[in-house]
Amino acid sequence: MGRHSCCYKQKLRKGLWSPEEDEKLLRYITKFGHGCWSSVPKQAGLQRCGKSCRLRWINYLRPDLKRGAFSQDEENLIIELHAVLGNRWSQIAAQLPGRTDNEIKNLWNSCLKKKLRQRGIDPVTHKLLTDIETGTDDKTKPVEKSQQSYLVDTEGSSSTTTCSTNQNNNNDHLYTGNFGFQRLSIENGSRIQTGSDVGIWIPQTGTNHHHHVDMSNEAIPSAVVLPGSMFSSSLTGYRSSNLGLIELENSFSTGPMITEQQLQENNYNNSTFFGNGNVNWGLTMDDNPFTISNNSLQNHSNSSLYSEIKSETNFFGTETTNVVGMWPCNQLQPQQHAYGHI
DNA sequence: AATTAAGTCAACCGCGGCAAA
């Protein structure tokens, strides 16, 4: 029936691997590589199915595995990626060198889900479970529901701040970003807090769709802008109806910033706006979502896209890196294509 | 100290996608 034959074979060992079995498998693959997994156990002298061998290698024996507990940054990244990718564990694992999809899945199911719930965040939707979220320190006070504003849940070190807001889905929730590697999703009028600083995400009416956040000059180390949004440094965002999505990493707290006028003059109606380090830049993009991996534009397989990015980058100033991904402007559910490949 | 509950983790299972036959 086209099913894996090992499922039906008898006399094959199952369950935990013995050190002797590990040794056999490790020695064989180190010497010959795995090749066709179904032939590995026979060649290596193991009473296992190929599938079991593959799993053991990938999840345990592989030499490039990082062992030990997950760091706070890793946990934050997983939460962040899960918000975009959902239960696509292998894609999440691809962003965490040395970690397997299995252990990330285990971490999520046994630990991270619970942590999010404790913060009042639905681990499935990454939205608030309740309308009102209160923090633990005295500065965080409940916010009236009618204000549609929400306090940020701050936890741990100063570099770890989580923010969530409700989503009224009126296409005006413009911005998600990271405050210390934690993703947040800010909605118009939301009250946000990072550390002890509190600001308000303010939508401006009018044709230029200008938005900004007053956060006492608190730097945002990274950000994600939803389709239809733009974001620039110094916590000022711009919105244009046809703009795409960007994910930014590292600091972009200073540097040149594209203006609304520049935007219009350059006809970036179908463009994406980037900020990174000391540079913000835009580029024209097609309808395909794509990923630039390893924080390196040079690694991108689409050379025309790369040169386009490069030229736009030069136009605005300096080389940029750390672009993680973006989605086309017409993508209503960017998470469906996050970290996809052309 | 014994028992139970909760948490963690490795491994299994079945499915879908894909390519070769």
Added chain:
DNA sequence: ATTTGCCGCGGTTGACTTAAT
């Protein structure tokens, strides 16, 4: 065009460990 076999993925299980009573 259909069948077959393999790979990789994600959900789930169950053994084991740790914490709580």
